[in-house]
Amino acid sequence: MHHLLMGKETRQTRAQMSTAIKSFENQVGQIAASLSQREPGKFPSQVIPNPNGGHETAKAITL
Numbered sequence: 001m002h003h004l005l006m007g008k009e010t011r012q013t014r015a016q017m018s019t020a021i022k023s024f025e026n027q028v029g030q031i032a033a034s035l036s037q038r039e040p041g042k043f044p045s046q047v048i049p050n051p052n053g054g055h056e057t058a059k060a061i062t063l
Helices: 002-036
Strands: none
Touching: none
């Protein structure tokens, strides 16, 4: 009886892992598709000009 319970638990764990792996593969695919649409050498966000003008050294960077 103990072996039957262990087998069932193993199958459930494998099914959960399979589902998690498929989800991860989907997320990686979405990231790859997003990156492929970006122009090479360009940042993925808009540049905000320094409100103080000039070419001062940056004191903080926010993303």
